[in-house]
Amino acid sequence: MSRSVAGLAILILFLGGGLFSDIPGGRARERMRPMEDGSPSPSASPTFSIYLPLVLRGAGTAPARQVNVPQLVDPLGAEFSRMAIFWFGKVTPVANYADVRAAYTASELVVYVAIFDRRLWFNPDPSPSTLTSWDAVTLFLHLEGNVGSAPTPSSYRFIGGLSNGDRSGRYQTAEQGTGTGWAARSISFTALAGWRGERLNDDGDDRGWAMTFRIPFASLGRSGPPPEGTVWGLAVMVHDRDDAAGTPIPVTVWPESMNPNVPATWGRIHFGMPVYTPPSARPGGTVTIRHGLNGMVVRDAGIGGYTNCGDGLDYWTQWGETPDPGRPDFNIQNQVDIADWPCFSKYYVIFPLDAIPPGKVILSATLTLYQMGNAGSNPPSSWIQVLTTREDWEERTLTWNRAPLAWENMGGTRVDPVRNWPGWPGIPYTWDVTRAVAEAYAAGQPLRLALYSADGDYHSGKYFVSSDTEDWNAGGRPTLTVQWGDPAP
DSSP states (O other): OOOOOGGGGTTTTTTOOOOOOBOTTSOBOOOEEOOTTSOOBOOOOOOOOOOSOOOOOSSSSOOOOEEEEOBOSOTTTTTGGGSEEEEEEEEETTEEEEEEEEEEOSSEEEEEEEEEOSOOOOOSSOOGGGGGGSSEEEEEEETTOSOOSSOOTTEEEEEEEOOSSOOSSTTEEEEEEOSSSEEEEOOOOEEEEEEESSOSSSSSOOOEEEEEEEEEGGGGTOSSOOOTTOEEEEEEEEEOOOSTTOOOOOOEEESTTOBTTBGGGSEEEEESOOOOOOOSEEEEEEEEEETTGGGOOOEEEEEESTTTTTTTSOTTTTGGGOOOTTOSEEEEBOOSOGGGGGGOEEEEEEEOOTTSOTTOEEEEEEEEEEEEEESSSSOOOEEEEEEEOOSOOOTTTOOTTTSOOOSEEEEEEEEOOOSSOOOTTOEEEEEEOHHHHHHHHHTTOOEEEEEEEOOOSSSOOEEEEOTTSOGGGGGGSOEEEEEEEEEOO
16 A cells, blocks of 8 residues: 555644555555645545434433543644544445544644545535535534533534645634624634545546544633543534535534534443443353354454555545455555545354343453454554444445444554464454443344544555454454453442
């Protein structure tokens, strides 16, 4: 996939150098056009139809997917890959897909939205009222959580529009809730865009664009970051324009049933990672769950570009709709250069929990994957994140466009490139999924997981053994190890 980017150079967004590469099955990668602010710009594409059901969460709170954001020192630089990630949308000629990374520092909330988009259009003469008639992103925050039937003064929306390197502030605006609607406000924040493609405002195919929001806590009336455990309401809208006439395209939203004027329909942003503390229990036993072990069936599938970046597929009509079942291995990959999105890859797996006796307490649970390779000749390490999902799927039909959205991120593990091959079953890496297993077990559901990364460097792909590997390597299949206990009297 092209050269690695030194220090992420702020998502290439803040790079500005001329980077080129070839992607199998596609044309040479177009030059990344950094914004004057330093952001790289990907292309924007049409929005999509909402396709996943909203799931209710928790008592006394609105339905919500949740993103647990870490506090970092340098989220747009050395710690870019440690930002929490979630995603939404589809990849088609007229629909947008977006990866969203989020983190906070001692002084600001940082949200980076990378959008797969075939056609990029911006307004050469923008105004606050017309920003969303062109390629743009709207970020919603509600400081009291995802509650309420109307925007209150604790509700904010920040709009950032695609531009060609404009840093004047003309391509951003902010609004605050009034109790019945929204009103424009003079709020200090930054929305910086970057794009990847041939040129803006034409009918040629591009690759995508990106928007970086930096929202100072002081601009929200706070002296610093919220205490760990604080929950705000969060929602995102991606607006798309694909031609000069402005042919209407549905807005792409997260969560999928959000109403911009009803904070109770938004998702949740949780500051810090929740900690699971099991109830008092006496140690009971350990269960190992692996495909083929004692007749267990563990379904899994990789989606996206695999190891060949979707070679042979049309990126806009086939890439997002083509399943790839039955492979003995899978790839997990992401990067900041949106031009390479055909190489991005995720992994989904479902573990049955029937082998855990009923009425027990989950003490610990570990996911183990066995690494067997990586992209590139001198790749960086990756921070691979594990997230829960709540919808069922079938391996033979799972695709990028049809895969479930993440319900909540549960943490991550650093995975290094393979430097000294130890032989099969591969190099084991583990993820703590105790809270995820406890929640699924309590709900009487299987454990449904997705794994993805927020990496920024080129050649970030890490290859692992799947459940479909042959029996000679059965020990290398994805494995869930659960320790359970008997409730204390």
